[in-house]
Amino acid sequence: MPDATNGSLLITNIGELMTQDPARGRDTVLRGAAVVLEGERIAWLGPSAAAPAADAAYDAAGRAVLPGWVDSHSHLVFAGDRTAEFEARMAGESYQAGGIAVTVAATRAADDDELLRLLRARAAEATAGGTTYLETKTGYGLDVAQEARSARIASAVADQVTFLGAHLVPAGVDPDEYTDLVCTGMLEAVRPYVQWADVFCERGAFTEEQSRRVLAACREAGLGLRVHGNQLGEGPGVALAVEFGASSVDHLNYLSDADVDLLAGSWAGWESGSGTGERGTVATCLPACDLSTRQPLAPARRLLDAGVEIALASNCNPGTSYTSSMNYCVTTAVLQMGLSVHEAVRAGTYGGALALGVHTGTDTDGGRAVGSIAVGHRADLHLLDAPSATHLAYRPGMPLTAAVWRAGKQVA
Ligand SMILES: N=CN[C@@H](CCC(=O)O)C(=O)O
Ligand SMILES: [Zn+2]
Structure with missing residues (x-):
C-alpha cells in the first residue's frame, strides 16, 4: 500500500471518516469521503467525488478511517x-x-x-x-x-x-x-x-x-x-x-x-x-x-x-x-x-491528545495536532477492515485494524 513519504497520497472511497475534529461542530463524521496525505500532514479532506489528484491513490473500498x-x-x-x-x-x-x-x-x-x-x-x-x-x-x-x-x-x-x-x-x-x-x-x-x-x-x-x-x-x-x-x-x-x-x-x-x-x-x-x-x-x-x-x-x-x-x-x-x-x-x-462508539473513539484519539496537550495546532500556527483528522494535522490514520467504527464494539476482539499511517508513513 502506498504512503505519503515521497509525495501525496489520496485515500478515496472511505465509507465512514470519523474525523474527531471538534472544529467541525456536528459534522465530524463524513460518508463517502477522501483524504489527501502530503508528507507528514493532512492536506485535504472532503467528499470522494471532489477529491483532488495526488501522486498515488488508494481505494479504501467503503471501509472506515479513524484518527490513529x-x-x-x-x-x-x-x-x-x-x-x-x-x-x-x-x-x-x-x-x-x-x-x-x-x-x-x-x-x-x-x-x-x-x-x-x-x-x-x-x-x-x-x-x-x-x-x-x-x-x-x-x-x-x-x-x-x-x-x-x-x-x-x-x-x-x-x-x-x-x-x-x-x-x-x-x-x-x-x-x-x-x-x-x-x-x-x-x-x-x-x-x-x-x-x-x-x-x-x-x-x-x-x-x-x-x-x-x-x-x-x-x-x-x-x-x-x-x-x-x-x-x-x-x-x-x-x-x-x-x-x-x-x-x-x-x-x-x-x-x-x-x-x-x-x-x-x-x-x-x-x-x-x-x-x-x-x-x-x-x-x-x-x-x-x-x-x-x-x-x-x-x-x-x-x-x-x-x-x-x-x-x-x-x-x-x-x-x-x-x-x-x-x-x-x-x-x-x-x-x-x-x-457511544463516537464518544469512545473520541476518548481514545482526541481525548488522549488533550491529556498530552497535543490536540490543537496546524502547520500554519507552528503546531501539528494529533488525535483528529483535519488539514494541517499530523497524518495519523487508522483504516478499519469494517464499514464503520461501530464494528469495534459489534465484532469485539476481531482483527479489525487493516492499515495504519503515522505522520504519512504506512507503519502497519
Ligand atoms: N498504579 C500504579 N501503576 C501501574 C501498575 C504498575 C504495576 O503494578 O506494575 C498502574 O497504573 O496500574
Ligand atoms: Zn499507570
Whole structure:
C-alpha cells in the first residue's frame, strides 16, 4: 500500500471518516469521503467525488478511517513477567502496589540493549493495533541512575515521556527521604528526557503530602503534571490533580461526588462541542486495567455527563494491564462503560491528545495536532477492515485494524 513519504497520497472511497475534529461542530463524521496525505500532514479532506489528484491513490473500498489512537498512559520500560501475580489475582487475591517491586528488580537487572529491545517490541505491538502517538513512563527504576536510564531509553521510542519516580517507595528506604530524592537529584537526572511528571497517590504508594511535594517540585522544574489517583479506593488524587492544574488524572475507579464536581469544575470554561476555551483536567479511564485487576470500571459515563473531558488509554504494564490494545479499550468502553462508539473513539484519539496537550495546532500556527483528522494535522490514520467504527464494539476482539499511517508513513 502506498504512503505519503515521497509525495501525496489520496485515500478515496472511505465509507465512514470519523474525523474527531471538534472544529467541525456536528459534522465530524463524513460518508463517502477522501483524504489527501502530503508528507507528514493532512492536506485535504472532503467528499470522494471532489477529491483532488495526488501522486498515488488508494481505494479504501467503503471501509472506515479513524484518527490513529493516542495512547496517553503506558508503562513500557520494563523487563520481567508477572504471570503468577495475575493468576493469583484471578484466583481471588487483590492487586497490591507492592507488586511493582518485582518488575523493578527485573528491570534493574536488564542491560540497556535488552530494555530498548523490549520497549521497541511493545511499541511495535501498539502500532500494529492502530496507535500512532504514544506516551510512556519511567517508574521501574526507582533510583537516580535507573530512572535516568529508563527516561533516556523511553525518549528514544515514545512520543512523550513521563517521570514516575514516585511510583513506589523502594523497600528499606525511608519514604520521606525517597520523596526528597524524587524532588531533587532524580528529577534533575531525568529532566533532559521527559515532558511530564506523575505520582502514584494511593495508600501503599505516596501520601497526599508526599504527592504534593513531588507535584510542586516537578512543576517548578517546568514539567507538565499528571496523577495516578483513586485507583484502589477514594483518596486525595483527584483533588490534588485539579488543585495543581494537572493535565490528567488517571484510573478513577473510586470517585466521590465531590471528586466528580471538582473535575467538572475544571472544565467550566471549556466548550466541548467546539474544543475551545479554558481546558481542565482530563479524566483518563483505563478499562483494560480495571478488568485485569477486577476493580469497578471507572465511571466514564457519569464523568462525561458531568461535562468532564475523558481519555481512554491502555495503561500497558506488566502488573495491572498487559495489553496495548486500544481497540480493546474502546470496545470495553462501549460495551461496559455506557459510551457511544463516537464518544469512545473520541476518548481514545482526541481525548488522549488533550491529556498530552497535543490536540490543537496546524502547520500554519507552528503546531501539528494529533488525535483528529483535519488539514494541517499530523497524518495519523487508522483504516478499519469494517464499514464503520461501530464494528469495534459489534465484532469485539476481531482483527479489525487493516492499515495504519503515522505522520504519512504506512507503519502497519
Ligand atoms: N498504579 C500504579 N501503576 C501501574 C501498575 C504498575 C504495576 O503494578 O506494575 C498502574 O497504573 O496500574
Ligand atoms: Zn499507570
